[in-house]
Amino acid sequence: MQIAGKVVLVTGANRGVGRAFVEALAARGAAKIYAGARDPARLADLAARFNGKVEPVKLDITSVAEIETNYLGPLAMCRAFAPVLKANGGGVIVNMLSIAARVNLPMYGSLSASKAAALSMTQGVRAELAAQGTFVVAVMPGAIDTEMEPNFPPPKLPPAEAARIALDAVEQGLEDVYPGDMAAAMSQGLAADAKAVEKDLAKYLPL
Numbered sequence: 242m243q244i245a246g247k248v249v250l251v252t253g254a255n256r257g258v259g260r261a262f263v264e265a266l267a268a269r270g271a272a273k274i275y276a277g278a279r280d281p282a283r284l285a286d287l288a289a290r291f292n293g294k295v296e297p298v299k300l301d302i303t304s305v306a307e308i309e310t311n312y313l314g315p316l317a318m319c320r321a322f323a324p325v326l327k328a329n330g331g332g333v334i335v336n337m338l339s340i341a342a343r344v345n346l347p348m349y350g351s352l353s354a355s356k357a358a359a360l361s362m363t364q365g366v367r368a369e370l371a372a373q374g375t376f377v378v379a380v381m382p383g384a385i386d387t388e389m390e391p392n393f394p395p396p397k398l399p400p401a402e403a404a405r406i407a408l409d410a411v412e413q414g415l416e417d418v419y420p421g422d423m424a425a426a427m428s429q430g431l432a433a434d435a436k437a438v439e440k441d442l443a444k445y446l447p448l
Contacts, residue, residue, distance in 0.1 A: 246270060247272060249271050251263050251274060252277045253278065255278035263295060274294060274296070276298065277298050279299070281297035307351050308354070312359045323366075331373055332374075333376045333378065335380060337380050338359055339383075343360070344438050344442060346445070367379075378418065381418070385400055
C-alpha cells in the first residue's frame with residue numbers, strides 16, 4: 242500500500258515513536274493524520290506545523306497497567322477499526338511491538354510477556370482480516386531512544402528511524418520487520434538457535 246493520499250490514525254502520538262510516525266506519515270504524503278493522545282494539547286505544535294493535515298484527538302486506549310496497555314489496548318483498537326477498514330475496502334494496521342515479543346528479556350519480564358501476547362494477537366488479527374483486504378504489520382525493534390528508556394545503554398534506535406522502517410514495511414508488503422541492528426541480530430539468532438538466545442539474555446538478570 243502506498244501511504245500518499247491515505248487517512249491514518251496514530252495512537253500515542255504525543256512523544257517518542259508515535260510522534261515520529263506522525264512526522265514520517267506527513268513526509269510521505271498522507272492526506273490526513275489523526276494524532277491520538279490522552280492530552281490533545283500536547284499535539285498542538287504538530288497540528289500547527291503541518292497546517293491542518295494533522296488533527297489531534299483525545300484517545301486513551303486503556304489504563305496504565307502493563308498487560309492492558311500493550312495487549313488489550315491494541316486489541317480494542319483492532320476490533321474498533323476492523324469494520325471501518327472493511328467498509329472502505331481494506332487497509333493497514335501497524336502494531337508497534339518489540340523484539341522482546343520473540344524472547345523474554347528477564348529484566349523486563351512483564352513487558353516482554355505483554356509484547357509476546359500482542360505479537361500472538363497480531364498474528365491472529367492478520368489471519369482474520371486478510372479476507373477483507375486489511376494487511377497487518379508487526380514491528381519488532383530493539384531499544385529505541387525515547388523517554389521510556391532514558392537509562393538503557395546504547396546503541397538505541399532513533400524514533401524517526403523506527404517509523405521510517407515501519408512505513409517502508411507497509412509500502413513493501415512486509416508482515417514482520419525488525420528495525421535496528423539489535424533487533425535484526427536477535428531475530429537471526431532466534432532463527433539459528435532460540436534456546437541459546439534465551440540463555441544469553443538470562444545472564445543480564447540483575448542479582
